[in-house]
Amino acid sequence: MPSLATFNANNFFLRYRFTNTYPGDQSQASRVEAAEVGLDGYLPGIAFGRYTSSFIIWDQQRRQLAVQALMEPDEQLPDILCFQEVENIQAIRVINQDYMGGYYPYSMLIDAYDPRNIDVGLLSRFPIKEVRSHADDLEQNGIRTFSRDCLEVTIDIPGNNDLTIFLNHLKSKFIQRNAGETDASFNQRRLNDHLRRQNQAQTVRNIVSQRMQGNHATALYAVIGDFNDQPESPYLQPLLSYNQLTDILRRHRPANDCWTYYWRSRNHVSQIDYILVSRALRDRIDTFVQANPNRIPHIERRGLAFRELNATGEVLPRQSNLVHFETDPVTPLPAGATPSEKIDFRFPRYPEVIQDWHNNISDHCPVKVWF
Numbered sequence: 001m002p003s004l005a006t007f008n009a010n011n012f013f014l015r016y017r018f019t020n021t022y023p024g025d026q027s028q029a030s031r032v033e034a035a036e037v038g039l040d041g042y043l044p045g046i047a048f049g050r051y052t053s054s055f056i057i058w059d060q061q062r063r064q065l066a067v068q069a070l071m072e073p074d075e076q077l078p079d080i081l082c083f084q085e086v087e088n089i090q091a092i093r094v095i096n097q098d099y100m101g102g103y104y105p106y107s108m109l110i111d112a113y114d115p116r117n118i119d120v121g122l123l124s125r126f127p128i129k130e131v132r133s134h135a136d137d138l139e140q141n142g143i144r145t146f147s148r149d150c151l152e153v154t155i156d157i158p159g160n161n162d163l164t165i166f167l168n169h170l171k172s173k174f175i176q177r178n179a180g181e182t183d184a185s186f187n188q189r190r191l192n193d194h195l196r197r198q199n200q201a202q203t204v205r206n207i208v209s210q211r212m213q214g215n216h217a218t219a220l221y222a223v224i225g226d227f228n229d230q231p232e233s234p235y236l237q238p239l240l241s242y243n244q245l246t247d248i249l250r251r252h253r254p255a256n257d258c259w260t261y262y263w264r265s266r267n268h269v270s271q272i273d274y275i276l277v278s279r280a281l282r283d284r285i286d287t288f289v290q291a292n293p294n295r296i297p298h299i300e301r302r303g304l305a306f307r308e309l310n311a312t313g314e315v316l317p318r319q320s321n322l323v324h325f326e327t328d329p330v331t332p333l334p335a336g337a338t339p340s341e342k343i344d345f346r347f348p349r350y351p352e353v354i355q356d357w358h359n360n361i362s363d364h365c366p367v368k369v370w371f
Contacts, residue, residue: 001288001370002126002157005070005078006273008169008226008364011118012086012095065350066361067099069303070368074295077103078368079125080155084148084169084226085118092121110135112149120151120167120225129162130154134207145203147171152211161220163281166208168225170236171197173326183329191330194235197228202238209244216244216279223276226364230270231258232325232337245276248285248369252296256343259322260365262304269343270323273367284371297369302350303361315354320345 071077077100086092089109096104106128109121112135132152137145148169157163171193177186204223212219223245229236231247240247249258249271260273275297277285289296306315322343327333352359 002080002163003074003076003078003368003370004080004082004163004165004222004224004275005366005368006082006084006224006226006275007066007070007366008084008273008362009066009086010362010364011116012083012091013117061352061359062361063095063099065303065352065359066366067095068350069300069361070366072300072302072366072368073298079157080163080165081123082165082167082224083109083121083123084167084364086121087117088119089121092123096123108151108153110149110151112147113144114147118148118169120148120169122151122153122165122167124153124155126158127156128153129156134203137203139199145200150200150204150207152207157220164211164219164221166204166221166223168200168204168223168227170200170225170227170229172228187329190328194331198235198238201227201236201240205239205242208242212244212278218280219278220281220284221278222281224274226273228272230272230324230326234331239276242276244278246279246282248275248277248282248297249299249367251282252285252289253299256322256341258299259343260299260367262320262363264305264307264363267307267317267320268323268340269320269345270326273364275367275369277369281371285369288370292370295370297367300366300368302348303353304349304365305353305357305360305363306345306349308357309354315346315349317345319343 070081081104083092086109088111089107092109093107096102096107104123104125106124106126107121108128108131109119110131110133112119134146134150134152135144139145146168151167152164153167154162154164173193175190175193208221208223212221223239227236231240231250239245258271259269260271262269285297306317308316310316319342321340323340325333325337325339327339333339
């Protein structure tokens with residue numbers, strides 16, 4: 001059975017080598033750093049002091065742990081692997097070659113317009129038949145709808161079938177307050193960001209509806225990625241309420257066990273990563289799960305960080321807050337809604353993460369399904 005996964009790799013950057021070493025590097029440290037990714041040349045990363053600690057510069061242990069997590073729970077990499085927060089196609093090709101043994105013969109990523117230079121892309125064991133980018137789609141005000149693209153990729157899967165992926169990374173909730181900014185101005189910008197995410201969700205729905213018109217009952221397709229909001233959010237409803245799509249995590253897992261993201265500084269977890277599937281793909285997944293009840297859609301959490309270890313070596317915190325609905329001054333809690341609940345945050349983690357939480361693979365979990 002083919003498998004499909006999504007993973008937000010959390011600032012997964014690679015820089016082009018310009019020379020063997022950077023000018024004046026008497027220690028040759030930049031050559032050593034380049035060798036870490038198998039390139040005989042200079043990469044302006046940690047040794048050059050170009051990036052802050054928030055950027056991952058091809059740390060070998062974390063890359064290996066990420067690959068291990070992607071192989072869970074069946075000790076096999078997914079046949080189709082969708083990424084968010086990768087810098088360019090060379091980045092996913094290097095991780096494929098150096099950390100996955102060249103497992104994937106096919107790759108696709110189209111550079112978009114995100115100011116952080118993060119894109120969506122994928123690796124596939126099966127041939128790519130067709131690609132469409134929406135990176136240059138414009139709204140009526142001239143602003144690009146998707147700063148990180150809505151990447152359409154049609155893949156020739158076994159059985160002479162086509163699987164179309166609509167790969168997304170919707171607008172983030174992160175917003176930084178300007179010095180001296182009034183509450184009214186700040187909250188208006190916050191609302192504008194929410195409405196942009198809502199418009200992106202609606203646009204994805206429109207793209208899917210148009211592309212699959214007349215074929216919804218039989219076509220195999222999925223809308224995949226980091227949507228940067230919870231399932232109860234009003235800003236995702238244009239997409240999540242679309243009757244042609246099913247959230248496959250919520251179909252096969254309890255609602256309080258669908259979380260995919262850990263916000264360490266606030267001790268929050270929530271579902272913001274999604275695999276929304278067509279009716280035909282849903283039926284294939286259902287059939288597989290019925291025959292293999294131990295292979296429900298999988299969320300791999302062993303690579304997640306934590307706050308600290310106590311004196312006895314126990315992971316803290318013991319509990320986390322599962323956020324169902326994230327309120328803010330422009331998004332009030334609906335009547336009768338439950339904003340959050342406490343959940344047990346004690347679960348197995350990789351020994352490397354227990355040794356040092358900085359070894360976490362990402363703040364997102366890989367999600368994998370079989371069909």
